[in-house]
Each structure stands twice: as structure tokens, then as C-alpha cells.
Amino acid sequence: MSDEQRSGSSPDDQHDQPADEAGSSVPSARGQAAEVIGVRKGMFGTDSGGGDTSGYGGLIRTVSLPGAASRPYGGRDGVFDEIADELEGALEEQGLLPADAIEKTVVDRGEITFHIAREHLVQVARTLRDDPALRFELCTGVSGVHFLGDKGRELHAVYHLRSLTHGRLIRLEVSAPDSDPHVPSLVEVYPTNDWHERETYDFFGLIFDGHPALTRIMMPDDWQGFPQRKDYPLGGIAVEYKGAQIPSPDQRRSYS
Amino acid sequence: MTTPHATPRATTEGTVYTVTGGDWDEVVETAAKSDDERIIVNMGPQHPSTHGVLRLILEIEGETVTEARCGIGYLHTGIEKNLEFRNWTQGTTFVTRMDYLTSFFNETAYCRAVETLLGIEDDIPDRANIIRVLLMELNRLSSHLVCIATGGMELGATTIMIYGFRDRELILDAYELITGLRMNHAYIRPGGLAQDLPPGAVDHLRELLKTLRKNLPEYDKLATGNPIFKARMQDVGYLDLAGCMALGATGPILRSAGLPHDLRKTDPYCGYETYDFDIPTAETCDAYGRFLIRLEEMRQSLRIVEQCLDRLEPGPVMVGDKKIAWPAQLALGPDGLGNSLDHIKNIMGTSMEALIHHFKLVTEGFRVPPGQAYAAVESPKGELGVHVVSDGGTRPYRVHFRDPSFTNLQSMAAMCEGGQVADVIVAVASIDPVMGGVDR
Numbered sequence: 001m002s003d004e005q006r007s008g009s010s011p012d013d014q015h016d017q018p019a020d021e022a023g024s025s026v027p028s029a030r031g032q033a034a035e036v037i038g039v040r041k042g043m044f045g046t047d048s049g050g051g052d053t054s055g056y057g058g059l060i061r062t063v064s065l066p067g068a069a070s071r072p073y074g075g076r077d078g079v080f081d082e083i084a085d086e087l088e089g090a091l092e093e094q095g096l097l098p099a100d101a102i103e104k105t106v107v108d109r110g111e112i113t114f115h116i117a118r119e120h121l122v123q124v125a126r127t128l129r130d131d132p133a134l135r136f137e138l139c140t141g142v143s144g145v146h147f148l149g150d151k152g153r154e155l156h157a158v159y160h161l162r163s164l165t166h167g168r169l170i171r172l173e174v175s176a177p178d179s180d181p182h183v184p185s186l187v188e189v190y191p192t193n194d195w196h197e198r199e200t201y202d203f204f205g206l207i208f209d210g211h212p213a214l215t216r217i218m219m220p221d222d223w224q225g226f227p228q229r230k231d232y233p234l235g236g237i238a239v240e241y242k243g244a245q246i247p248s249p250d251q252r253r254s255y256s
Numbered sequence: 257m258t259t260p261h262a263t264p265r266a267t268t269e270g271t272v273y274t275v276t277g278g279d280w281d282e283v284v285e286t287a288a289k290s291d292d293e294r295i296i297v298n299m300g301p302q303h304p305s306t307h308g309v310l311r312l313i314l315e316i317e318g319e320t321v322t323e324a325r326c327g328i329g330y331l332h333t334g335i336e337k338n339l340e341f342r343n344w345t346q347g348t349t350f351v352t353r354m355d356y357l358t359s360f361f362n363e364t365a366y367c368r369a370v371e372t373l374l375g376i377e378d379d380i381p382d383r384a385n386i387i388r389v390l391l392m393e394l395n396r397l398s399s400h401l402v403c404i405a406t407g408g409m410e411l412g413a414t415t416i417m418i419y420g421f422r423d424r425e426l427i428l429d430a431y432e433l434i435t436g437l438r439m440n441h442a443y444i445r446p447g448g449l450a451q452d453l454p455p456g457a458v459d460h461l462r463e464l465l466k467t468l469r470k471n472l473p474e475y476d477k478l479a480t481g482n483p484i485f486k487a488r489m490q491d492v493g494y495l496d497l498a499g500c501m502a503l504g505a506t507g508p509i510l511r512s513a514g515l516p517h518d519l520r521k522t523d524p525y526c527g528y529e530t531y532d533f534d535i536p537t538a539e540t541c542d543a544y545g546r547f548l549i550r551l552e553e554m555r556q557s558l559r560i561v562e563q564c565l566d567r568l569e570p571g572p573v574m575v576g577d578k579k580i581a582w583p584a585q586l587a588l589g590p591d592g593l594g595n596s597l598d599h600i601k602n603i604m605g606t607s608m609e610a611l612i613h614h615f616k617l618v619t620e621g622f623r624v625p626p627g628q629a630y631a632a633v634e635s636p637k638g639e640l641g642v643h644v645v646s647d648g649g650t651r652p653y654r655v656h657f658r659d660p661s662f663t664n665l666q667s668m669a670a671m672c673e674g675g676q677v678a679d680v681i682v683a684v685a686s687i688d689p690v691m692g693g694v695d696r
Binding site: 037065110111139144145162169193216228 | 502
């Protein structure tokens with residue numbers, strides 16, 4: 001991480017949201033306000049009731065991810081600005097307003113993330129792949145993330161694109177609500193995403209529209225539910241060890 | 257639940273469903289009508305030449321494969337989900353079991369992602385980074401040895417199998433000396449390493465290098481010029497550069513198409529930019545080229561290990577930040593490996609604060625600021641990427657592994673269709689998939 005980014009996440013850059021004062025582990029956000037993805041109550045993973053005798057039961061903390069960055073984005077030798085300029089320019093050439101396609105840009109820990117409106121994802125990806133100044137030829141697949149608390153955009157699909165020509169790495173992120181879990185498929189742009197999208201569908205129930213054969217890949221075909229969603233239990237049974245009952249991992253105390 | 261294929265029936269034990277295949281008559285009828293020569297063969301999931309529980313579904317006409325598909329998921333163990341219920345340090349214990357032949361790569365990739373989230377990637381002590389590189393390169397050797405050994409066995413070349421496992425065994429002995437385990441090490445931890453090299457490790461490794469240098473040319477002598485071996489490998493499993501890029505294939509497959517892409521050079525980590533080594537490539541795009549690349553990579557790995565041994569200087573192997581570094585120093589006692597007596601003496605007899613600190617860090621773990629990070633390493637199979645999301649807690653919010661075996665296995669169809677059935681085995685062996693990594 002360069003000095004520039006380090007100073008970007010230093011405490012004096014903290015913005016003054018009341019939520020941040022309550023939580024000690026809330027990050028600093030660059031530029032605008034951080035994105036709140038959830039509220040945590042109590043401690044030790046208990047619902048402020050049974051078992052928690054610590055007095056911390058009433059604790060309320062917000063969880064927020066790093067927010068949108070403002071120019072300049074930085075990166076090594078200002079490479080993030082270069083990528084953003086090229087992408088915006090190329091989109092404009094195609095008659096697409098960059099502000100419509102790119103919801104926000106986050107720069108955090110030396111990595112740049114473009115949040116893309118899902119209806120424009122394919123066009124943006126194609127531009128990133130084909131534009132000679134961008135040339136992100138390699139997609140390393142898609143990773144789903146389920147933010148239960150991020151109302152209206154619970155399901156996120158995260159793509160990492162690597163440019164072998166220019167030696168760069170960026171991240172695209174699209175989101176869809178739980179009620180309408182549809183994201184356009186990138187298989188026609190990056191055929192490698194075939195299995196990756198099947199995997200994300202299998203585990204998160206994200207439906208990739210336009211995928212040639214969106215079926216389960218890891219779980220049995222007749223499996224009910226999507227196992228890696230946050231509201232899907234881990235399962236497991238308590239085991240007895242030397243006379244004591246050891247609860248299953250998802251029933252144990254958590255300290256987050 | 258009622259479906260045409262599962263009719264319910266009430267019994268004294270409760271409702272019983274009789275599951276039957278619904279459309280079998282239809283399937284049989286269509287199959288009977290079609291060409292006699294068209295056969296669908298299920299290879300696996302339990303088949304010695306499919307590398308674990310990989311199921312290949314081949315449609316063949318005579319000896320020619322017209323369509324090839326993979327069935328995977330037989331070894332899915334839910335590691336990514338399980339990680340969300342353990343603390344960040346415990347994560348290494350899980351990820352080391354993903355692609356069990358490349359444990360140290362999984363651990364390093366995961367730890368580097370966590371370290372990026374913590375913002376401590378520049379604070380990792382040199383010694384820890386050197387030992388990481390050393391172990392990763394030994395791991396590259398042992399992984400390639402398994403690939404060559406099993407690949408040879410599948411061709412009927414049992415000698416090369418015996419040789420490969422013989423040399424891998426020597427490397428596993430070194431692992432055992434260093435980490436205590438032959439596989440599933442959980443040795444690389446966020447912030448550094450679980451413990452330092454034991455006394456005598458460097459001498460042992462130098463001896464090992466000597467032996468390997470003597471043994472490696474044997475593979476060349478056995479296979480490289482062997483006409484049968486060449487006849488089986490050349491022009492088999494063909495995938496050119498355009499195919500590699502489209503299918504996201506990395507590692508030896510991509511380099512056999514002539515592109516010298518290696519993350520150790522293009523996006524260095526753990527100080528790889530300071531080591532002297534070459535990236536071998538081939539122009540043949542086939543299984544034989546991949547075999548030659550693996551052989552050469554093993555030689556290059558030996559070079560890197562040698563440089564690591566020369567560089568090792570005494571020093572810490574964990575970050576200085578006591579809020580992250582594991583408090584205990586491990587030592588070998590009469591009852592096995594555990595917290596060192598000095599440490600126990602300190603926390604139980606001298607310092608109450610040290611005890612509290614130890615207890616908090618071991619039971620709760622450390623907190624990682626919210627955000628996401630992606631870290632990638634060049635595993636023996638290609639780009640191993642880890643996407644980690646934190647919500648600020650002591651446990652990962654989401655960990656996703658982009659396993660190279662998973663991505664590369666997609667190219668199986670492109671390599672096999674139109675070829676002979678016997679060549680499928682060679683093509684799959686040249687992809688070198690490990691199902692523990694594919695299915696996770």
C-alpha cells in the first residue's frame with residue numbers, strides 16, 4: 001500500500017457520522033459517507049437476552065463498508081484514475097452516460113472497485129475487455145456476497161478482472177435485491193464465468209440471465225435453498241466431550 | 257411435497273415417498289432409435305484415472321469423443337461457509353484442506369488477503385516471507401511431482417509413478433520436520449507463521465536439495481525423449497492461447513500456449529521480485545508442453561529454495577503488532593507440540609495482563625476492519641485468488657476461493673472433444689485438477 005492510500009485511511013480522515021462514534025471498529029471512509037450494511041446489537045452473538053451477563057447486551061453498532069471515493073483515485077502512478085478515465089471515455093463513446101453505468105467507485109486498501117448498475121454490466125465488461133487502453137482479458141470468476149442488512153441490494157456479485165497486457169487488477173461489483181435476484185450473465189464476454197456463475201447461483205440463488213445452462217454445480221440437483229446465504233443455517237450437531245456439551249459452530253458464542 | 261417421481265404413501269412410521277425415475281421409458285426409447293455407435297460413457301466419479309471424484313460424461317462414437325462434460329461437486333465440503341463461523345486465524349486450518357496438494361499456497365493466499373484487510377502486508381517480517389516462499393516452492397515441487405507421477409501412471413508408466421512419489425515423500429518429510437505435519441499444515445498464519453523453523457531444518461533442506469538435484473534428471477531420462485510417452489502426449493489436450501484466455505485457464509496450461517504469464521513475475525508478492533528465476537514456456541499448446549513446463553518449473557523452484565536458504569537470517573516470524581500476533585510460542589514438549597513452558601510460566605505465574613491478552617486473542621481472535629480484498633498467488637496450477645470480505649468482526653464475513661483447478665477443468669471439453677477416448681485421460685492429467693480444490 002502506498003503512503004497515499006495509507007493516509008487515506010488514517011483516523012484524521014474519519015467523517016463524523018454518529019454511527020461511527022458508537023462503534024470502535026468502524027472504518028474510515030474515503031470521500032463520501034461509508035455504506036452501512038448492517039446494525040449489530042448486543043455482544044457475543046446473543047440477542048441481548050440469555051447468556052449475556054456482561055452488561056453489553058444493549059450495545060448497538062453499525063457496520064459500514066468503505067464508501068465512495070472522490071477524485072483523484074490514486075493507485076500506483078495514478079493508474080486508477082487512468083482506468084476510470086478510459087472507462088468513462090469509452091462508455092461515453094458508446095452513448096452511455098458513465099454516471100448511469102457506474103453507481104460509485106470505491107478505492108480501499110490499494111484496490112479499486114467499480115459498482116456497476118446491473119443492466120449495464122455486460123456492456124461495461126465488454127468495454128473493459130475490448131478497449132485497447134483497458135484490455136482486461138482475464139476474468140477470475142464471480143464471487144457472491146450476501147448482505148442481509150443492505151436492504152434492497154442484498155445480493156452482491158463481485159468480479160475481479162485482470163489485464164495481462166497492462167498488468168492491472170480491478171473489481172466490479174453489482175447488486176440485486178433478494179426479491180429480484182437477477183444479474184445479467186457475463187458468459188458471452190468471459191466464457192470462463194460459466195462454472196463460476198453456476199457456482200454462485202448454486203450457493204446464493206443469484207440468477208444470471210443469459211447463462212447457457214444455469215444449473216447447480218456443487219450441491220445435488222434437487223437441493224432446496226441456497227447454502228451460502230446468510231439466512232441459511234450452517235447446521236451441525238452438538239457433541240459431547242468429556243461430559244460437556246460442545247455446541248455446533250453456528251451456536252457458539254461469537255465476538256463480532 | 258408431491259411430484260410425479262415421488263409418490264407419497266402413509267405408513268405407521270410416517271409418510272414414505274417412493275422415488276422413481278419418471279421419464280426412463282422415454283429416455284430408453286429415444287436411445288434405441290438413435291445411432292448404434294453413439295454411446296454415453298460415465299467415467300467416474302470413482303475411477304483411478306480421473307484424479308479423485310471427478311465424473312466425466314463422454315458421448316462417444318466408436319473411439320471418438322463427440323461431447324465431453326464434467327460432473328463435479330462430489331467432494332464439496334462447504335469450507336467457504338464454515339470459514340464464516342471460525343475466527344480469522346482458524347481459517348488457515350480450513351483453507352489448507354481445499355487443494356490438499358498445494359496447502360501452502362492456499363494458506364499464503366488466504367493470509368495475504370487477511371493481511372491486506374488489516375493493512376499489515378508491509379509489516380510481515382522478512383524471515384516469515386522467505387520461509388513462505390521457501391515452503392511454496394517446495395510445495396510447487398511436490399505438487400508437480402504428483403502431477404507427473406499420476407499422469408505417468410495413467411499412461412501405464414508405473415516407474416515414473418514410483419519415482420514421483422519417492423521424491424515427493426522426501427519433500428513431505430521436510431514438511432513434517434518444519435510444520436509437524438505431512439499435509440494440512442495450517443503453518444502460515446495471518447501476520448506470519450505459526451512458529452519458526454526448527455533447529456536443523458536448514459541443514460535438512462540443503463541435503464534435500466542435493467538429493468532432488470540428483471533425482472530430477474531421472475524424469476528427463478525416463479520420459480522426455482521416450483517415443484511412447486511422446487506419442488501419447490504430443491498434440492493431445494490441445495488448447496491455444498485464445499482458448500486459454502476465453503476459458504480463463506492459467507498456470508502451465510496458459511504457459512504451454514506460449515504466454516509467459518506468472519503472477520510471481522507480473523504481480524509479485526512475498527518478495528518474489530527479488531529472486532532470480534525463469535518462467536518456462538512452450539509453443540506446443542499440448543500435454544507434452546505442459547509436462548516439459550512442469551519439469552522446468554521444478555528446476556526453477558529448486559533455484560528459488562536455494563536462494564531462500566542463503567537469505568535466511570534470524571529474526572521474528574510474526575508481525576510486531578501484539579493485537580494481531582498469536583501470543584503463544586510453540587515448543588515441543590514430552591507430550592507433543594504445545595505452548596512453550598516459558599510462555600506458560602509468564603502467563604500463569606508472572607503477568608496477569610499477559611494472561612488476559614492471551615485469553616482474549618485465543619478465544620475471540622482479532623478484529624479486521626470492514627472492507628474487501630483480493631489476493632492472488634501463482635499456485636502450481638495457476639492463479640489462486642482469494643476474495644475476502646470483512647464486516648469488522650472476529651470472523652470472516654465471506655471468503656471465496658478462485659481455485660485454478662476449478663477454472664482450468666472447464667477447458668476439459670475443449671481439449672477432449674473430437675479426440676480419442678484414451679486421450680481424455682492424458683488431457684485431464686495435463687490439466688492436473690485436484691478435486692479438493694475444485695469442489696471445496
